[in-house]
Amino acid sequence: MPPTRRPSPGSAMLHPLTLAAVALLVLNDHVLKAQWPSWWTGKLSDVAGLAMFPLLLQGLWEHLGARGREDFEPSRAVLHGCVLLTGLCFSAIQVSELAGDGWRWGLGLLQWLPRAMWALLTDAPRLPRVLPVAHVADAGDLLALPALWVALKVGGQRCAPRAAPNAGAPSSAPA
Incomplete structure (x- = not known):
């Protein structure tokens, strides 16, 4: 075996399934939704986002924790925490108006940062305002939650295999 x-x-962000999810999310949000707005294009973004976002969180956590260490090992507990956090937050913004407003303004603030940087670089007369993004709470979006399985599978492939029960126990079978 090599x-x-x-x-x-x-490195989970470089997995082909993760890259495909990111590409689908960008394509869907910037092309497909504008050309063919429908129930399906809404769900496509949810599925793509749920498939990749836990791996993005995991990657950020790993970069903060590893800081050039040679003994880096991905953590299954961190992966599971990122998947759980993503699922809970996604669910909350679909069923809670307060959580949905937090999402709208939080993402609006993130989008404002590059716009503000551009305004500063181009000597714009003033900085742009922070604007909330559009969001419609829809409990039907919870149908996309199984997409978290993709993140579990892709992220889990990087983690050390779990030891099988009795892996170190001597075998009683005759040789």
């Missing part, structure tokens, strides 16, 4: 390459911090 030697396996050790995963690096955030």
Whole structure:
């Protein structure tokens, strides 16, 4: 068997399924929704986002924790925490008006940062305002939650295999 390459911090974001989810999210949000707005294009973004976002969180956590250490190992507990946090937050913004408003303004603030930087670089007369993004709470979006399975599978492939029960126990079978 060829030697396996050790995963690096955030390397789950480079998995083909993760890259496909990011590409689908961008394509859907910037092209498909504008050309063919429908129930399906709304769900596509949810599925793509749920498939990749826990891995983005995991990658950020890994980069903050690894800081060039040679003994880096991805953590299954961190992966599970990122998947759980993503699922809970996604669910909350779909069923709670308060959580949905937090999402709208939080994402609006994130989008404001590059716009403000651009305004400063181009000597714009004033900085742009922070504006909330559009969001419609829809409990039907919870149908996309199984997409978290993709993040669990992709992220789990990087983690050390779990020891099987009795893996170190001597075998009683005759040789």
